[in-house]
Structures are given as structure tokens and as C-alpha cells.
Amino acid sequence: MKRTPPHLGTLVALTALTVLTLNMFLPALPEMQKAFGVSEAVMGLAISGYMGAAAVLQLIIGPVSDRLGRRPVALSMLALYVVASVICLLAQDVHVFLGARIVQAVAVGGGVLASAVVRDMFDGRVAAAKLATIASAMAIAPMLAPMLGGVLTSVMGWRAVFVVYAVIGTGLLALMWHDLGETQVKTPGQPPERISGLLTTPLFWAYAFCQALGVGAFYVFLTGSPFVAVALFGLTAAQVGLGLGSITGGFMLGSAVSARLVSRTGPMALILTGRLLPLAILSIGWLYFSLGGDQVLVLFAATLSVGFGNGLTLANANAGALSVRPRLAGTAAGVAGALALAIGAALTAVATALLSLAATPERLLSMMICVVFLSLIAALAARRLDKDV
Numbered sequence: 001m002k003r004t005p006p007h008l009g010t011l012v013a014l015t016a017l018t019v020l021t022l023n024m025f026l027p028a029l030p031e032m033q034k035a036f037g038v039s040e041a042v043m044g045l046a047i048s049g050y051m052g053a054a055a056v057l058q059l060i061i062g063p064v065s066d067r068l069g070r071r072p073v074a075l076s077m078l079a080l081y082v083v084a085s086v087i088c089l090l091a092q093d094v095h096v097f098l099g100a101r102i103v104q105a106v107a108v109g110g111g112v113l114a115s116a117v118v119r120d121m122f123d124g125r126v127a128a129a130k131l132a133t134i135a136s137a138m139a140i141a142p143m144l145a146p147m148l149g150g151v152l153t154s155v156m157g158w159r160a161v162f163v164v165y166a167v168i169g170t171g172l173l174a175l176m177w178h179d180l181g182e183t184q185v186k187t188p189g190q191p192p193e194r195i196s197g198l199l200t201t202p203l204f205w206a207y208a209f210c211q212a213l214g215v216g217a218f219y220v221f222l223t224g225s226p227f228v229a230v231a232l233f234g235l236t237a238a239q240v241g242l243g244l245g246s247i248t249g250g251f252m253l254g255s256a257v258s259a260r261l262v263s264r265t266g267p268m269a270l271i272l273t274g275r276l277l278p279l280a281i282l283s284i285g286w287l288y289f290s291l292g293g294d295q296v297l298v299l300f301a302a303t304l305s306v307g308f309g310n311g312l313t314l315a316n317a318n319a320g321a322l323s324v325r326p327r328l329a330g331t332a333a334g335v336a337g338a339l340a341l342a343i344g345a346a347l348t349a350v351a352t353a354l355l356s357l358a359a360t361p362e363r364l365l366s367m368m369i370c371v372v373f374l375s376l377i378a379a380l381a382a383r384r385l386d387k388d389v
Helices: 008-023 026-036 045-068 070-090 094-121 124-138 140-156 159-179 195-199 202-231 237-265 267-290 296-323 326-357 361-385
Strands: none
Touching: 008 045, 008 070, 008 094, 008 124, 008 140, 008 159, 026 045, 026 094, 026 140, 045 070, 045 094, 045 326, 070 094, 070 159, 094 124, 094 296, 094 326, 124 140, 124 237, 124 267, 124 296, 140 159, 195 326, 202 237, 202 267, 202 296, 202 326, 202 361, 237 267, 237 296, 267 296, 267 361, 296 326, 296 361, 326 361
């Protein structure tokens, strides 16, 4: 079996596949709805079904990679992804399409496996720095993918998006075959570690909830800001898009800063800074609007701080969760990822319900403050439990 460790760029590409598969096809949804002759609700299953399957598959892919190794799971995942993409491309029936689309959710294994591979290769602060570098580089994907999907759909039709998915999957399969050596080292005769040992460790859950709630603040912003921006400030769709990009830009900057500083400051200092800074700035923004302020740039400046704070926090919290039981790094990545999706889905529903009643910046910022505060509580719990910080 190939043993050469992969290049960092390979892990970035593997992680980016998750984001590309989720959102590059979004601009094509209206055309797909017409092509299949179905309602918006049915077509929406291509998103909700994908996300539900992704949550479940993370819980499977991670533990399987701990047992069988990273390389065989990655190659199998990508082969299945290519087949599913081709079926989506050729589908003439919406049920066939939706079934294949759900199978495409194996792409979520990219992020799980990349995190596990980093933990296999590096320890502590070095692992946190590598994960932050990956996060900073692949953050470009959610900004560019919808744009590419929109161009492909406009020029060549919605099926062109799935041609690109199949091509990307094939290219990644070839890249992984060539570059992804097995990184998991097993001692002969050593029994597999019990998953219960991870799931009953409070430190793992402290790091996992810190990370998941940080991601949850993203979901609240992405769900709620269009309501507020259009209803109160009268922004156009293009202006809303620029505003949504602010939090991603902040995340890229924060991740880059984290990658450079973590070896000197340690992960916990960055995690706490990444919680306290947005908490303070969001509170200032809330006070500004409560006193009658009406500048939309203040809203997006406040939320940009959440992106920057998440850049400081998420990779370091992820590294902490993976370090609790290093031999179960795949399981830890899968469980933490599934938790983030579940919390994100719940917070999306809550944000939609509350802002449909009153789409005000104070209400949006209040929700974000609450979520970031809960993430801070989890971070403080991790600090108390982790004797190595």
C-alpha cells in the first residue's frame, strides 16, 4: 500500500469537494425544477436530502477510516461520487436524480478524511496550524462555486454543472491514487480502540460544541441577513451577496492569522480570542441599532467579526477534538462534523422563524450573540478540562 504522505494542496482539494458539491448547483435549481416538472418543495430535497445524508455519512465514514485506513476509504468514496455525479447528469426522472444526489453526499467524507490525515501526520500546534491553512485556502470555494454554477447553467444548462462534478471527482480520484498514501499507523496485534472511549470523554464534547456553535453563528447570519438587508435596508440581491461575502472574507483572514500565530500562542489563546472578539463587536453593533442607528455597513462590520473569530477558533477547536483520542481521529472528525450540521440546521430553523416575525438587526445580532456566547462557554469548559493547554 502506498505510504507517502499527501501534500497539503491535496487535502485542500479533498476538503473543498464538500463545499463545491453543496452549493455549486444552487443557481441551477430553478431550471432543474422546470426540467423535471416538479414543485419547489420537491426540488428542495436536493439540498435538505443531501445535508441529511451528509450528517449520517460523516458518522459512518470517520469510524470506517479508523478501522480500514484513510486511503481505501478516500478512493472508494471518490469512485462512488463519480458514479453518482454521472447518474445525476443522465437522470430523466426526478426520483433517480434525487437518489443519486443523496449518494453524492459521500463528498462530505473529504473534510472528515482530510482532518483525520492531518492528525495522523501532526500533533498539537502543528496540526492546528495545518488545519487553519486548509480552512483559509478552501474558504474561497463557497464564494466562487455559486458563481461558476450560475455561469455554467446560463451558458450550457443545468446538466453542465454535473459534468463538472464528474470531472472534478475523476481528477481528485487520480490525484488521491497518486498522492494520498496511508497515514494511519497501526501497531501489529494492538486491538482497535473503543469508540465509547471517545464519546464518553467530556473534553471531546467541549471542543466539538465550541466548533459546532461557531459554525452555527455562520448559519444564523447566512439565513437571517437577507431578511434584514432587504426588509429594512432595501438592498438588492447583488448587494446582499456582497454582504454575505463579508463573513467568508473575515474567516479567510482569521484562518490565515491562526496558521501563523498558533505555534507561538497555542490553540486555546486563539480559540478564546476568537470567541471574545466577536462577542464584544456584536454587542456594540446591537447597542448601535438599539439606539436608532441605521447604517447597514455597521451590521456587516459586526458580522465580519464573527467570520474572523471563527477563523481563529474553528481549526484549533477541531484540532483539540481530534487530539482527545488520536487513534480515533476519523471518528472524532465525523461526529464533530455531524454535530455542526445538526446544530446549523436547528439554528437555521430558529433564525427563519424569529426573523419572519420581525426582521430587525437587533434580533439578528441578538441571536448571533447568544450562539457565540454558548460557543465561548464550551471553549472555557475545554480550557478547564484540557491539561495540555
